[in-house]
Amino acid sequence: MEFTFDLNTIWFILIGVLLAGYGILDGFDLGVGSLHLLTKSDTDRRLLLNSIGPVWDGNEVWLVTGGGALFAAFPDVYATAFSGFYIPFMLLLFMLIFRAVSIEVRSKSEGKRWRANWDRAFSVSSIVISFLIGVAIGNVIIGVPVDRNKEFYGNFIDMLNPYALLVGLTTVAAFMMHGSIYLVMKTEGALQQQVKGWVNNTIIFFVITYVTATMATLIYIPHMVQPFRDHPEFFALAILNMLAIANIPREVNRGKEFLAFLSSSAAILSLMALFAVGLFPNFLISSINPEYSLTIYNAASSQKTLGIMLTMAMIGIPFVLAYTISIYWVFRGKVKLDKMSY
Amino acid sequence: MTTELWARLQFAFTISFHYIYPPLSIGLGVILVIMEGLYLKTGNKMYEVMTKFWVKIFALTFAMGVATGIVMEFEFGTNWAVYSRYVGDIFGSALAAEGIFAFFLESGFLAILLFGWNKVSPKMHFFSTMMVSLGSMMSAVWIVVANSWQQTPAGYRIVVNDGVARAEVTDFWAMVFNPSSIDRLSHTLGGSFLAGAFLVISVSAYYLLKKRHEEIAKAGLKIGLGVATFAALFQLFTGHSSATGVAENQPAKLAAFEAHFDSSAAADLYAFGWVDEENRTVHGLAIPGMLSFLIHGDPKAPIKGLDAFPKDERPPVQFTFQTYHLMVAIGFTLIGLTLISLFLLWRGKLFTTALWLKILVAAVLLPQIANQIGWYTAEVGRQPWIVYGLLKTSDAFSKNVTSEHIIFSLVLFTIIYAGLFVVFLYLLDKKIKHGPDLEAQEFDEAANHRLTV
Numbered sequence: 202m203e204f205t206f207d208l209n210t211i212w213f214i215l216i217g218v219l220l221a222g223y224g225i226l227d228g229f230d231l232g233v234g235s236l237h238l239l240t241k242s243d244t245d246r247r248l249l250l251n252s253i254g255p256v257w258d259g260n261e262v263w264l265v266t267g268g269g270a271l272f273a274a275f276p277d278v279y280a281t282a283f284s285g286f287y288i289p290f291m292l293l294l295f296m297l298i299f300r301a302v303s304i305e306v307r308s309k310s311e312g313k314r315w316r317a318n319w320d321r322a323f324s325v326s327s328i329v330i331s332f333l334i335g336v337a338i339g340n341v342i343i344g345v346p347v348d349r350n351k352e353f354y355g356n357f358i359d360m361l362n363p364y365a366l367l368v369g370l371t372t373v374a375a376f377m378m379h380g381s382i383y384l385v386m387k388t389e390g391a392l393q394q395q396v397k398g399w400v401n402n403t404i405i406f407f408v409i410t411y412v413t414a415t416m417a418t419l420i421y422i423p424h425m426v427q428p429f430r431d432h433p434e435f436f437a438l439a440i441l442n443m444l445a446i447a448n449i450p451r452e453v454n455r456g457k458e459f460l461a462f463l464s465s466s467a468a469i470l471s472l473m474a475l476f477a478v479g480l481f482p483n484f485l486i487s488s489i490n491p492e493y494s495l496t497i498y499n500a501a502s503s504q505k506t507l508g509i510m511l512t513m514a515m516i517g518i519p520f521v522l523a524y525t526i527s528i529y530w531v532f533r534g535k536v537k538l539d540k541m542s543y
Numbered sequence: 544m545t546t547e548l549w550a551r552l553q554f555a556f557t558i559s560f561h562y563i564y565p566p567l568s569i570g571l572g573v574i575l576v577i578m579e580g581l582y583l584k585t586g587n588k589m590y591e592v593m594t595k596f597w598v599k600i601f602a603l604t605f606a607m608g609v610a611t612g613i614v615m616e617f618e619f620g621t622n623w624a625v626y627s628r629y630v631g632d633i634f635g636s637a638l639a640a641e642g643i644f645a646f647f648l649e650s651g652f653l654a655i656l657l658f659g660w661n662k663v664s665p666k667m668h669f670f671s672t673m674m675v676s677l678g679s680m681m682s683a684v685w686i687v688v689a690n691s692w693q694q695t696p697a698g699y700r701i702v703v704n705d706g707v708a709r710a711e712v713t714d715f716w717a718m719v720f721n722p723s724s725i726d727r728l729s730h731t732l733g734g735s736f737l738a739g740a741f742l743v744i745s746v747s748a749y750y751l752l753k754k755r756h757e758e759i760a761k762a763g764l765k766i767g768l769g770v771a772t773f774a775a776l777f778q779l780f781t782g783h784s785s786a787t788g789v790a791e792n793q794p795a796k797l798a799a800f801e802a803h804f805d806s807s808a809a810a811d812l813y814a815f816g817w818v819d820e821e822n823r824t825v826h827g828l829a830i831p832g833m834l835s836f837l838i839h840g841d842p843k844a845p846i847k848g849l850d851a852f853p854k855d856e857r858p859p860v861q862f863t864f865q866t867y868h869l870m871v872a873i874g875f876t877l878i879g880l881t882l883i884s885l886f887l888l889w890r891g892k893l894f895t896t897a898l899w900l901k902i903l904v905a906a907v908l909l910p911q912i913a914n915q916i917g918w919y920t921a922e923v924g925r926q927p928w929i930v931y932g933l934l935k936t937s938d939a940f941s942k943n944v945t946s947e948h949i950i951f952s953l954v955l956f957t958i959i960y961a962g963l964f965v966v967f968l969y970l971l972d973k974k975i976k977h978g979p980d981l982e983a984q985e986f987d988e989a990a991n992h993r994l995t996v
Contacts, residue, residue: 251658255654259654261609261613265646268642269635269638269640269642272634273635273639274639276631276632276635277628279627279631280624280625280627280628282620284621284622284944287941287952295955297610298610298611298613298614298959298963299959301606301610301613302606302607302610302966305602305603306970309603309974310969351628352942354943502631502636503702503712505711505712506632506636506711506712509715510639521647524651532658532659539661541595541658541660542658
C-alpha cells in the first residue's frame, strides 16, 4: 500500500468521515428505532420518538451528502456500486422512506391501530436499514465481481452470504447499543431504568457479534488483514476500538452517560477507520481480478473537480459543524413532550 | 418495452411524485417568513397562531419531500450508471454542493423551526425560519444548476480514457452559470412560490366559505395573494426569458414547443392546437408570426424548424407541444385569478363572494399541474439527449440492471407512493379541518412573555 497525501487520498478520508459521521449520528437514532417496540405505553413511545425528533433528519443528511460526495469525487464507484447492488439499495430506499414517514405521521392521528402500525413500520425499517448497511459493508470487505469495464452484475442471493450477514448483525447490535446509551441520556425515571437494562443487553449482543465478525475477518479475509501486517502502527486503531468498547459499561455504571455515549461513538469511528485502512486504496475490490478493482485513482473525478470540491468542503464544514453542535446544544437535556412534539 | 423505457418511466414516476412536495416547501417557507415576520413586527398573536398552523403543514410537505428525495439522489447511480460516470465530475459536484450548502442548513434549522418554540428567543426562532427558507431555495439552486448543465452544457471538455468518454470541468463558474441556469432557476422558484401561495389561498378561502377562523383566513388570504400576484407576473418574465434562451441554445426544443417544422418560414404562436406530424401542420388557434416576433422582434424572421434536425434527434413533438401549451395557459389563468382577486379585495368583496372563493379553493391544483408539465416540457423537449448534444438517453442507463430489476422496483414504488399519497392527503385534510390551534396562545405564554418584555 503506497500512501501519498494527494487529493484522491483526502477525498477517500473525507468520504470516510462523512460515512462515519452518519454511523455515529444516524446510528443512535436507528438504534432508538430498533428498540422502539420494547416500550409499551404511548407516552414512552412518544418520548423515544421525540428524543430523536429534532435531530434524525439532520443525521440522515450525512448519508445523503456522503452519497453526493461519492458521486462527485469517485463517480465510477458511485455508478458501479449503486447499479451493482440494485436490489439491496432499492430495499434500503424503501425502508428510508417508510422510516421518515412513520416518524412524521405516527402521532398525527389518535387511532390505536394507526399508531401501532406506524410504530411497527418505524422499528422494522430501523432494523432493516441498519442490517442492510452492514450487509453492504460486508460485501465491500469480501470484494465483488467487478469486471474489466468497471461493472458488476450483482446477485442479491450471493450478497446474503454468511460473512455479510454477520456484519449486518454486528451493525444492528452496534446501533442498538449506541441508541440505548443515547436514550439513557435523554430519559428519566422508570423509563430510564428500563433503558439501562437495554444498555447491558445490547453491549453483550454487540460484543458477541463483534468478536465473531473479527474472527471471521482474520480467518477468511486475508486482504483486509495484510495492510495491518505491512503497517503495524495501525494496530493502535484496534486497541483504541477495544478500549472504547470496554469503557462503555464502566461509564454507564458510574452514571456518566455522556462519556459512555462518547465511548460508543469512538467505537463506531474506530471500526470505520479499521474498515478504511483495510480497504485503502481500493473502494471496490474485484473478486475476478485485483487489477479490475476500483481504486481512489482509477475511479476518481478530475484533479480540478477534486480541488474545487475540497474548497467547497473547507467553506461548508465549519458551518455544518456549527449548526450540528448548536442544534444538539439547544435540544440538550431530558426529552419533554409538548404541543409541537411528534 | 426496452430497459431504457422502463428506466425512464421509473425516473419520471419517482421525480414527478417527489416534485409535488419541494415546491410547496419552498413556497410555504417564504410565506412562513412573512407570517412570522409580521408576528414579530406587530406582536399580534393572530400571526403567531397562523404561523404555527402553517408550520405543521410545512412539516408534512417537508417530510414527504425528504422521504421521496433520497430516492432521487441514489437513482442516478442505480438506474443511470453510464450517465453517472459521464457527468460525475460536473453533476456530482453540484449534488454534493446541495448536500453541504443546502441540506445541512435546512435540516439543522428545521429542528428549531418545528420544536424550538420554547427553547430559543422569538428572534432566534425567526432567524431559523429564514434559514430553513434559504436552505430550501439553495437546494433548488444546486439541483437546477445541475439540470441546466444537462440542457446547456458549458465550462467542460470531453476526455476519453480507455475508450470511455466523460465530461470534465474546465471552468467551474461557467459550469454553474451555464446559459440556462439563471432563467431556469428563477422560473422554478417562481413556480414554487405559486405552489405555496395557492395552497395558503385555497385553505384560507375554504375557511371563509365555512365561516371558521375568519380573522386568520382573511389575513392568510391577503398574504397568499400578495405572494401569488408577484410570482404569477414574475413567471411571465422568467417564462419569456427561458423561451428566448431555448430558442438560442436548444432550437429543436423550441421548434417542438410550437411544432414549427419549416426552417425557412416565420413561426406562429399557438394558443392551443393539435399537431398533425404526418402533414407537418398544426390544427389550432395561432397568432401568425408571433413566435418570430417574441424571439427576434420581427414577425417575419425565420425560426429554425424541426426539419433542420435529423429525425432521430427530434424530441417527441405532440407531447412537448401539449404540455408546453397547457403550462402557458395555466400561467395566464393564474395571472387572471390573482388580478381579479386583487380587484375584488379592493372593492371589499373578496371575502364574501362565495363563487369566487370556491374557485380559489380549487385553484390550488393549477400551480401543481403547471409545475409538473413544465418540467415534462423541459425534460421531454431535451430528448433524445440526456446531456444536450453530448450523450443520448439511450446510451445512459445502467447496463448491469435488467428490465426485471426495474419492474420490481417500479411496482414497489407505485404501491408505496400510492399509499404515501393517501396518507399525505388524509393528514393534510385532517390538519386543515382541525384548523389553527387557538389554545397554542395560552400554551406558549412563557414565550410570548419574553417577547413583550
